[in-house]
Amino acid sequence: xxxCDLQNFxxxxxxxxxxxxVPLDSMGVQYSLPDNSKxxxxxxxxxxxxxxxxxxxxxxxKVSFISKEKKFHTLIMICVNAFDYIYLSWCxxxxxxxxxxxxHLAAVYDVKRAKKDVCDLNKFRTENIVPVIVSVVxxxxxxxxxxxxxxxxxxxxxxxxxxxxxxVIKFKGDSKKFHTLIMIDPDxxxxxxxxxxxxxHWLVENIPGDLVNFGxxxxxxxxxxxxxxxxxxxxxxLVYEQLTQQKDNLDNNMRTNFNxxxxxxxxxxxxxxxxxxxxxxx
Numbered sequence: 701x702x703x704c705d706l707q708n709f710x711x712x713x714x715x716x717x718x719x720x721x722v723p724l725d726s727m728g729v730q731y732s733l734p735d736n737s738k739x740x741x742x743x744x745x746x747x748x749x750x751x752x753x754x755x756x757x758x759x760x761x762k763v764s765f766i767s768k769e770k771k772f773h774t775l776i777m778i779c780v781n782a783f784d785y786i787y788l789s790w791c792x793x794x795x796x797x798x799x800x801x802x803x804h805l806a807a808v809y810d811v812k813r814a815k816k817d818v819c820d821l822n823k824f825r826t827e828n829i830v831p832v833i834v835s836v837v838x839x840x841x842x843x844x845x846x847x848x849x850x851x852x853x854x855x856x857x858x859x860x861x862x863x864x865x866x867x868v869i870k871f872k873g874d875s876k877k878f879h880t881l882i883m884i885d886p887d888x889x890x891x892x893x894x895x896x897x898x899x900x901h902w903l904v905e906n907i908p909g910d911l912v913n914f915g916x917x918x919x920x921x922x923x924x925x926x927x928x929x930x931x932x933x934x935x936x937x938l939v940y941e942q943l944t945q946q947k948d949n950l951d952n953n954m955r956t957n958f959n960x961x962x963x964x965x966x967x968x969x970x971x972x973x974x975x976x977x978x979x980x981x982x
Contacts (some may be wrong), residue, residue, distance in 0.1 A: 703728055704746030712748065718780055727765035731755050759790070759809045767798035775800060779811065819853040819976050827854060829936060829977065833886045833898070833960065838975030842937050843870040856932065856979045865902065865921035871939050871974035875909035878942040880969055884960060885924065887933040900958035901935065905946045918948045919955065924980045932981040940969035 703726040709715045715722050729744040733755065741762075742755050767773060777790035788807050795803035819841035824830045830837050844851040845868035849861050873879050883902035887894050901922050907915035926933040938960075946967055963969075 704744065706746070708746040712746075718778075718786070725766050728762065729760050730762040731758075732761040753811070756811055763800045765798050769797065772796060773798070773803075774806075775803065777809075819851075821853065821975070823853040824975065824977075827934065827977070829886075829934065833884075833936065834938065834972060834975075835961075836972070838938065838972040840872045840974045842939055842974035842976040843868060844937055844976045844978075851937075851976050851978050853976055854979065856981075859923070859925065859980070859982065862935075862978075862980065863923050869910070869912045869937075871910050873907075873910045873939065873941065873973060877909070878905070878945055879907040879910070879915075879973075880905040880940045880942055880946070880967075881907060881912060881915070882938045882940070882960065882963075883921070884936050884938075884958060885926070885933050886936065887926070887930070888956065889927050890930040891933065892931070896956040898958045898960055900950070900955040903948075903950065905942065905948060916946075918950050919952055922955070926980060926982050928982045930982065932979040934977055934979060936977040937975060938972040939974040940964060940971040941973055943968050943970070 706722050706726055709719075709722045726746070731742045731744070731751070733739050733741060742751060744751070744760075763775065765773075772793075773795040775790070775792040775795060776788070779787040779789050789811050790809040791805075791807035792800060792803040793806045821837050821841060824834075824837045841853070844866050846857070846861050846864070846866050849857065851857070851866075869881065871879075881902070881904045882900075884897075885899040885901060886897045888896040888899040900919050901924065903919035904912055904915040904917050924933065924935050948967075964971075
């Protein structure tokens with residue numbers, strides 16, 4: 701098996717973004733090919749060359765590493781997505797020496813999440829959000845989860861799923877900067893007659909990095925509830941970078957006719973640097 705160049709842990713920013721130090725030694729990981737394939741097995745070699753999902757959907761055929769006698773080891777496989785959000789994909793504990801097959805399975809092998817795209821930002825154009833509501837497509841996707849329900853640009857959610865504010869909000873943002881998170885409905889009361897748009901559902905400012913829970917709530921989250929007679933509404937999340945700290949005091953009882961463009965311009969906000977959206981019908 702081919703062992704990897706450990707310096708790539710630094711070059712590809714695995715160190716220090718994910719783990720603090722470079723591993724002491726490399727390990728061999730090899731995936732088998734379909735039975736009818738004449739190609740050699742695929743080695744994991746610590747670089748940017750992608751491996752097809754079909755080849756890694758099952759556990760590796762071989763995992764090898766140098767081990768001291770009479771020691772137990774833990775093998776951990778993680779998936780780090782575009783927001784540096786870490787998913788546990790596989791875990792085996794109490795491995796005697798380097799006999800992985802004799803270890804205790806703590807987390808079943810699962811790389812399905814690595815296959816999923818968080819958000820196709822092109823949908824901001826195809827769903828008439830750009831340039832009608834915002835002038836440009838967000839730089840990065842915004843990770844949004846309601847309990848265990850992930851939002852991917854254009855998904856359809858239910859009233860029950862969105863009853864409470866998202867449990868996860870993550871985005872690529874400068875940790876030394878403050879950010880503003882805005883959630884709006886541009887289809888109030890109906891997409892055909894949005895006379896009350898945009899409806900301001902949620903607004904948090906002075907968010908340090910992407911730590912939304914440490915930001916200042918300007919508008920408390922209000923669950924989506926479009927009129928029963930209406931077609932599905934779009935609910936849009938946008939994140940902007942602030943040049944300075946803000947101190948807004950908006951009336952939570954006056955949420956209609958929120959002018960997003962004016963709000964962004966008046967405060968000198970940059971972006972949107974991240975975004976996501978979903979549809980919902982009563």
